[in-house]
Amino acid sequence: MLDLFYIAALNIFRNARRSTITILSIAVGCCALTCFGAFINFTFEGLRETTIRTQLGHMQIYAEGYWEKHVSDPASVMIHDVSTLETALEGIEGVSTVTHRVSFSGIGTTGQASVNMSVTGVDPLREMDFADFEIVVKGRNLLPGDTQVGVIGDELAKGLEAQIGDWVTVMTTSLDGMLNAVDFEIVGIVRTGSTEYDSVFAKVPSDLVQTVMDTTAVERVVVMLDNTADLPAQRPEIDATIAALPEAYETRQWNELAGFYEAVVSLYNGLFRIFSGIVAVVVMFSVANTMTMAVFERMGESGALRAIGATQGTTMQMFLNEGLFIGLLGGTVGVILSLLISWGIEMIGGIPMPPPPSMSQGYQAFLLMTPAVLAKGFVVSVAAALVSSIYPAWAASRVNIVEALQKPC
Amino acid sequence: MGQISLRSVCRTYASEAFSLTVLDAADLDIPDNAFAVICGPSGSGKSTLLNMIGALDRPDSGTITISGTDIATLNEKQLAKFRNETIGFVFQSFHLLPVLTAVENVAWPLYFQGVKRRERMEIAREKLALVGLSEHANKLPGKLSGGQRQRVAIARALVCNPRIILADEPTANLDRKTAQGVLDLISDLNAHHGVSFLCATHDNLVVEHARQIISLSEGKLHMQEVLNLSEVAQHA
Ligand SMILES: Nc1ncnc2c1ncn2[C@@H]1O[C@H](COP(=O)(O)OP(=O)(O)OP(=O)(O)O)[C@@H](O)[C@H]1O
Ligand SMILES: [Mg+2]
Numbered sequence: 104m105l106d107l108f109y110i111a112a113l114n115i116f117r118n119a120r121r122s123t124i125t126i127l128s129i130a131v132g133c134c135a136l137t138c139f140g141a142f143i144n145f146t147f148e149g150l151r152e153t154t155i156r157t158q159l160g161h162m163q164i165y166a167e168g169y170w171e172k173h174v175s176d177p178a179s180v181m182i183h184d185v186s187t188l189e190t191a192l193e194g195i196e197g198v199s200t201v202t203h204r205v206s207f208s209g210i211g212t213t214g215q216a217s218v219n220m221s222v223t224g225v226d227p228l229r230e231m232d233f234a235d236f237e238i239v240v241k242g243r244n245l246l247p248g249d250t251q252v253g254v255i256g257d258e259l260a261k262g263l264e265a266q267i268g269d270w271v272t273v274m275t276t277s278l279d280g281m282l283n284a285v286d287f288e289i290v291g292i293v294r295t296g297s298t299e300y301d302s303v304f305a306k307v308p309s310d311l312v313q314t315v316m317d318t319t320a321v322e323r324v325v326v327m328l329d330n331t332a333d334l335p336a337q338r339p340e341i342d343a344t345i346a347a348l349p350e351a352y353e354t355r356q357w358n359e360l361a362g363f364y365e366a367v368v369s370l371y372n373g374l375f376r377i378f379s380g381i382v383a384v385v386v387m388f389s390v391a392n393t394m395t396m397a398v399f400e401r402m403g404e405s406g407a408l409r410a411i412g413a414t415q416g417t418t419m420q421m422f423l424n425e426g427l428f429i430g431l432l433g434g435t436v437g438v439i440l441s442l443l444i445s446w447g448i449e450m451i452g453g454i455p456m457p458p459p460p461s462m463s464q465g466y467q468a469f470l471l472m473t474p475a476v477l478a479k480g481f482v483v484s485v486a487a488a489l490v491s492s493i494y495p496a497w498a499a500s501r502v503n504i505v506e507a508l509q510k511p512c
Numbered sequence: 513m514g515q516i517s518l519r520s521v522c523r524t525y526a527s528e529a530f531s532l533t534v535l536d537a538a539d540l541d542i543p544d545n546a547f548a549v550i551c552g553p554s555g556s557g558k559s560t561l562l563n564m565i566g567a568l569d570r571p572d573s574g575t576i577t578i579s580g581t582d583i584a585t586l587n588e589k590q591l592a593k594f595r596n597e598t599i600g601f602v603f604q605s606f607h608l609l610p611v612l613t614a615v616e617n618v619a620w621p622l623y624f625q626g627v628k629r630r631e632r633m634e635i636a637r638e639k640l641a642l643v644g645l646s647e648h649a650n651k652l653p654g655k656l657s658g659g660q661r662q663r664v665a666i667a668r669a670l671v672c673n674p675r676i677i678l679a680d681e682p683t684a685n686l687d688r689k690t691a692q693g694v695l696d697l698i699s700d701l702n703a704h705h706g707v708s709f710l711c712a713t714h715d716n717l718v719v720e721h722a723r724q725i726i727s728l729s730e731g732k733l734h735m736q737e738v739l740n741l742s743e744v745a746q747h748a
Contacts, residue, residue: 106623113611407607410568411668412596412624414589504568512607512653 107417111424114397115432121393122429128389129433129484130440132382137441137480139378141470143371148471151331151357154364156233157295159357160200160325161334162341164188167351173322178278181320184350188324191344197337199329202229203321205312209275211263211305218262221303222253222273224312232327238464242267242291249308254291256301265289271305277317285315296464379483386433386484387491394426394495405499406507419500426492430485437484438477445470514541515708516565516676518733521574523560534560536731537574542710542724547702548735549719550712552728558712559604559680561728565710566599566678567591579675596624600669602679602711606661608653608668614660615640615649618667625672639667642697644690658685666694670701677701679711683718695721 115122155161165173169180182188185203192201204223211220225233227245237244240257255265265271269289277283287307295301313319326341328334334356345352358365398405405418413421448454453467518540524533534557542548550558563569564576567583575582578598586594595601608617619629619636627635640649643663653661662685669677677698683691699721701707711718719725727734 106629110609110611117611403607404609407603407609409592410566410595410601410603410607411621412592412672414592414624417592417624505563508568508603508607511605512610 107421107424108428110421111428114401114425115428118397121396125389125393125429126433126436129386129430129488130436132386132487133434133437133480133484134440134444136379136382136483137438137472137476138444138470140375140476140479141441141445141472142468143375144471144473144476145469146371147368149466150364150367151361153296154361155331155357156327157237158300159360160202160233160327161331161357162326162338163355163357163360164192164324164326164345164352165322165355167353169323169353170355177322178318181278181318181322182324182350182352183320184348185321185324188345188348188350188352191348192324192326192341195337195340195344197328197330197333198326198341200229200232200327201324202226202233202327203309203324205309205316205318205321205323207275207312207316209273211259211271211273213263213265213269213271215264216262218259219303220255220259220273220305222275222305222307222312224307224309226309238294238296240292240294242289244291244293245306245308249290251287251311252290253287253305253307253311254293255289255306256304257292257294258298258302259304260289260292262302267292273305273315275315277315279317281317283315283317285311287311294464379479383483383487386430386487390426390429390488391491391495393429394422394492395498397425398422398495398499401499402502402507403510403512405502406504406510407512409502409504410508415500419496422496422499423489423492426496427485427489430488433488434481434484438481441470441472441477441480445472514543515546515579516540516542516710517577518565519575519577521564521571521576523557523564523569523571533731535564535571535733538731538733540726540733540735542708542726542735544708545702545706546708546710546724547699547722548708548710548724548726549722550710550726550728551714551719552712556728557731558728561733562678562680562710562712565676566601567594592624596621597672598675600672600674600677602662602665602669602677602682604680604684606653606665608661608664610653613650613652614645614656614664614667617653617664618671621668621672636667636671639670640664642670643667644693659687659690662686663690663694666697673705674707676708676710679709679713681713681715682711683713683715688717691715691717 166180166182172180189201192198202225204225206221206223208219208221210217227249228247230245244254263271267289270286271289272284272286274284295304309321328337345354408418448470453469456466456468458465518538520537520539521535522537523535524531550561552558564571575584583594612620615633615636618639619632622632622635637649640646643666645660645663648656648660653664656664662682666682683694686694695717698709702709723738725736725738
C-alpha cells in the first residue's frame with residue numbers, strides 16, 4: 104500500500120509544473136471556501152453576541168404558563184418572588200449577570216407627535232453588562248440610581264421629534280386594565296444595531312414600569328453567562344436551581360427566542376453549501392483534466408504493469424492514489440494559505456464592512472478560522488480530487504494491454 | 513501435450529476496410545524446458561503469438577493451454593497472477609517505469625506477490641548482478657543505454673522465477689558481446705533451472721542457441737527440433 108503511494112508521489116513530481124498548477128488550483132478553491140466559511144463564522148458570532156447581549160441574554164425565565172397566557176392574561180403570569188430567583192441564579196458559577204425585565208407597549212408623545220413604542224423596564228445597575236452593545240449616539244445610558252429618566256432609540260427620537268432633556272409621556276394600561284400614563288425625561292439616544300428595534304425602543308428603570316403597571320412583579324428574568332459556549336454545560340445546573348424554588352417557572356434559551364438569528368444562519372449555511380458545490384466542481388475539473396492527461400501519457404506503463412501482474416484493481420488504485428495525493432497536497436496548501444490570510448487580516452486590523460441590511464452600523468470584519476471550517480474546506484477539496492480521479496483511473500485499468508504496450512514508456 | 517500448447521488458434525485483425533488473418537487454426541506444442549525461437553518475416557504475427565501465449569491477448573477461437581491450464585478459463589485476478597508468476601515478459605521496447613530506478617523496476621513484480629520491500633530489493637539486486645548491471649542499480653531508466661535497459665527488462669522478467677520467459681526481439685538493442693552474455697545467462701537458466709524460453713527474433717546468435725525453431729507462415733505454425741549448435745560446439 105505504502106509502495107503504491109510512493110509510486111503515486113513519484114509520478115506527481117514527474118510532471119512538476121502541471122501538478123503544481125493543479126495543486127495550486129485546489130489550494131485556492133479550498134482557501135476560498137475556508138475564508139468564506141470563516142467570514143460566516145465571524146458574522147454568526149457577531150450576530151449571536153449582539154442578539155444575546157443587547158436583548159435576549161443567554162436564558163430567560165418566566166412564570167409557568169407565560170407563553171400561553173402573556174397576551175390574553177399577562178397579570179396571571181408574572182414572577183412575584185424576583186429576589187429569591189435572582190439570588191439563586193447569581194450563585195451559579197459562570198453566570199455573569201442576572202437581571203429582570205418588565206415591559207409594556209404604549210403610545211408615546213412629547214407634545215408634537217404620538218408614536219407607538221415598546222418600553223422595557225430594567226434594573227440599571229444589573230443591566231450594565233447589556234449596555235455594551237447599545238451605542239449611545241447622544242447623551243448617556245441609564246445609570247444606577249436613575250428614577251424618572253430613559254433612553255430611546257434614535258429612530259424613535261426622530262419619530263417623536265425629541266431631543267435630550269425632553270419629557271415623554273407614555274399612555275398604557277395597568278395590569279388590571281386601568282388606563283394609566285408615565286412620564287420620563289430623555290437622557291440618551293441610542294442605537295441597538297437594529298433599525299426596526301430602534302424605532303420603538305425605550306428603556307427606563309424597572310420601578311417606573313412597575314409603577315405604571317401597578318405591580319411589584321416582573322415579566323421575565325434574564326440570565327447572561329460569561330461565555331456563550333458554556334451554555335450547554337451550565338444548562339442542567341440552571342434548570343436544577345430553578346426547579347428547587349417554590350414558584351414554578353418555565354425557561355427559554357436565546358436561540359429559541361432569536362428567530363432572526365436562526366433565519367440568517369440557515370440562509371448563510373445554504374450559501375456556504377452552494378459555494379462548496381462550486382468549489383468542488385472547479386477542483387473536479389482541474390483534477391480530472393490532470394488525471395486524464397496522466398492516464399493517456401502513461402498508457403504504455405499501465406500496459407506494462409498489467410503484463411507483469413497488476414490486477415485491474417491495483418492499476419486503478421495507483422491512479423486513485425495520485426488523485427488523492429494531489430487532493431491532500433492541495434488541501435494542505437489551502438489550509439496553510441487560509442491561516443496566513445486570516446492572520447494577515449488580523450494584522451491589518453480587519454476589513455471595514457458596510458452596514459448589513461437592517462443594521463445601522465458598519466463593522467470591521469475578521470476571519471474566524473475554526474477547526475471545523477478548515478476541516479470542511481480540506482475534506483471538500485480532497486473528496487472532489489478523489490471523485491474526479493475515479494473515471495480516469497477506471498479508464499486506465501480497462502485499457503487493452505496489447506494496445507497499451509504499443510505506446511512508448 | 514507440451515508445456516505450451518495451441519489448438520486451432522485463430523486470430524484475425526479486422527477493420528472496416530480489410531481483415532488480416534495472422535493465425536489460422538494454428539496448432540503448436542512446445543515441450544517442457546524448451547528453448548524456442550519464432551521466425552518469420554516482419555508482420556507475420558510473431559508478437560501476436562507471444563501476446564496470446566502470455567495471456568495479454570485472446571485468440572478469436574481455439575484454446576491455449578499453459579502447463580495444463582486453459583488460460584481462457586482464468587478470470588481477471590487469476591490472469592494477473594498467471595502473468596506475474598508463470599510468465600516473464602521481455603518487451604520489444606522494454607517498458608520500464610521511468611520514475612523507478614533500475615533495481616526498483618526489477619523488484620516491482622514481486623510487490624504483486626506481497627513480498628516485503630527489503631526482501632524484494634535484495635532479490636532484484638541479485639538479478640541485476642546476473643545481467644551485469646550491479647553498478648547501475650540506482651539509475652533511472654532514462655539514464656541507461658538501450659542495451660542496459662534491455663538487460664534491466666530481462667532481470668525484471670527473471671525476478672519472479674517464472675516457468676516461461678517470453679521475449680520479443682530480446683537482443684535487438686544489444687551489442688554482440690552483451691547479447692552473448694544475455695544468451696549465456698538464458699541458456700544457463702534453461703539448462704539448469706528448467707526455465708522455458710520462447711522468443712521472437714531475427715538474430716542468428718539467438719537462433720544458434722535454440723533447440724526448437726517455430727516458423728510462422730500464412731497463419732500456420734511449424735515447429736522443428738534442431739541440434740543446439742553451441743552445445744554441439746561445446747561437445748566437439
Ligand atoms: N492492433 C492491430 N490492428 C490491426 N492489425 C494489427 C494490429 N496489431 C498487429 N496487426 C497486424 O498484424 C500483423 C502481425 O503483427 P505482429 O506485430 O504480430 O507482427 P510481428 O511478426 O511481430 O512483426 P515484427 O517482426 O515487425 O515485430 C501485422 O501485419 C500487423 O500489421
Ligand atoms: Mg513484433
